[in-house]
Structure formats: C-alpha cells, structure tokens
Amino acid sequence: MENLNKHIEHTLLKQDAGKGDLIKLFEEAKEHKFLGVCINPCYVSLAKENLKNSDVKIVTVIGFPLGANTTETKIFETINAVRDGADEIDMVINVTKLKDREEDFIVNEIRGIKAACQGKNLKVILETDLLTKEEIKLACELCVKAGADFVKTSTGFVKNGVGAKVEDVKLMYETVSPSGLKVKASGGIRDKETAIAMLEAGAERLGTSSGVKIVE
Numbered sequence: 001m002e003n004l005n006k007h008i009e010h011t012l013l014k015q016d017a018g019k020g021d022l023i024k025l026f027e028e029a030k031e032h033k034f035l036g037v038c039i040n041p042c043y044v045s046l047a048k049e050n051l052k053n054s055d056v057k058i059v060t061v062i063g064f065p066l067g068a069n070t071t072e073t074k075i076f077e078t079i080n081a082v083r084d085g086a087d088e089i090d091m092v093i094n095v096t097k098l099k100d101r102e103e104d105f106i107v108n109e110i111r112g113i114k115a116a117c118q119g120k121n122l123k124v125i126l127e128t129d130l131l132t133k134e135e136i137k138l139a140c141e142l143c144v145k146a147g148a149d150f151v152k153t154s155t156g157f158v159k160n161g162v163g164a165k166v167e168d169v170k171l172m173y174e175t176v177s178p179s180g181l182k183v184k185a186s187g188g189i190r191d192k193e194t195a196i197a198m199l200e201a202g203a204e205r206l207g208t209s210s211g212v213k214i215v216e
Contacts, residue, residue, distance in 0.1 A: 001196050007204065008195075009059050010211040011038040011186070013156070019046070026050040032215050038090065038207055040064070041081050048085030057087040059123075062113065065157035067092030067127070071109045078116035088121040089113070090152060090184075090207075095127050098139055106139075110146035123150035123184050123205075128168045129161035136168060140175035150205065151176055154187030163187020166201045173202025189214075 010029045012021060022043050029037045029051070036057030039047055047058045060081045063074045078089055091113050097105045114122045124146075126139045143151050151172050153164040164185035172183045185198040186207025192214050195206055208214065 001199065004192070004195060004199075005032050005211070005215050006035050007199060007206050008032075008034045008211040008214065009036040009038045009057075009184070009186075009205055009207045010034045011156075011207045011209045013038065013040055013061065013064070022046060023050060026056075028212055029056045030054045032212060034211055035205070036088065041077060041084070041086075044081055044084040044086050058085055059088040059090060060086045061125075061155075062089055062091040063094075064090075064092055064125075065155040067094050067125070068096065071112055074109065075112050075116045078113050082116070082118055082120060086120070088123065089117050090123040090125055092125045092127065092155060093139060095130050098131070098135060098142075101138075103138075103142055106142045107146045110143060110148055114147050121149040123152045124148045125152045125155055125186075126172075127155060127158060128153045128165065129158040129163065129187075133168075133171060136171055137175050140172050140181075144176055144179045144181055148181060150182045150184050152184040152186060152205075152207070156187040156207075161187065164189055164198055164203075166197050169198055169201040169203050177202065 012025045036059045038059040041060045062077045063069045124143045182204040184205035185203040189208040190210040
C-alpha cells in the first residue's frame, strides 16, 4: 500500500516525554511527511512553532486518558487547545457513563466539545479494550448522533490492553461509515502489516508511535 505516511498521526503521549523528544517527533513528522502529530495539550504551542512551515496537522487529546473529567473541564481544555493552535481534537469518551447507558450524557458531552472545536475535526476515543461489541456499536451510534467526525479505538493506556483490533475497526467502520464518519485506529500498531490490516478494515487514520518504523 502506497502513501502509508498520509494516514499516520505520529504519536507521543508518554508522561515522561521531554521537550527534546517532542522536537524529534516534529522533525520526523516533517521528514516523512506524516499526516499529523498527536501530542499532549501542553505541547500544542511548541508544535505550532516547530511545524509552522509544514503541512503536518497538530492533533491533541482531551480528557486523556481516562475520559472521566467533567464535561465543563473537557470543553475548557478544548477551547485552550484550539486557541494554542490544535488542528484536530481527540477526546476520550466517559466509559462509565457509556456502560451505565447514560446516552443523553454522552451525546451532550460530545456536542459540547464539538462546538468548542470551532469547526475542527473531533475524534471520539471509545477505549474498545473496555467495551463489549454491543457497547462499541452503541458508542459509535451516539457519536453519529452527536455530530463527531471520527471514532477512534483506544488511548493505548489500558493496562494489559490490546489497543486496536481489526474486528473492532471493522465493526466501527460498518456502524459509522453510512453517516460519513471515519475511523481512527490506535494502540498497538507497531508494524507495516498491522497498519495495512487496519486500513483494509476501514480505518482512515492510524495513531502510532512506530510511524518511522512502519514507513521505512
């Protein structure tokens, strides 16, 4: 598969990643012409400065990694991130509220954050490792109803979690694609074979910290 780089969001979300690690990430993203970088919100301004003369998108995460912040906090985070220069927002769904079937809460939270995105893409991280197939489908349906742009598999932070699975990506794609939403697969994508399998299952984007290895 050609142009794999154009599907990759080169990702660095480790708690202990320093400024030097981020600068390296930005340089690699420019060198390999990755679609974007995915970083923590405190580094969005740094990314804006380092990527200003490139086409690399700046993606940041909201309510990360647990998704259990209040809606107001998530909205405030989103407003700040957009102000600092984020091109796209990846928010973590409130997994507990989903499991408790508080559907109105989920829809209203996503809508509030989408409004704060000011027209920029909103991806909703479902954390598929913690969900049944029925819950994955429900989450996708709620994302469609709320007007999100993408559904995303994972944070990559679940202990002993697998991350993106081909069957989950396929289920997500089948559920949201008729409405025009897209799928981002992330978590555990470390080689070219896995990356291609995710794209063939319906993913449009790949979140991975192994982007350089995958394209080389």
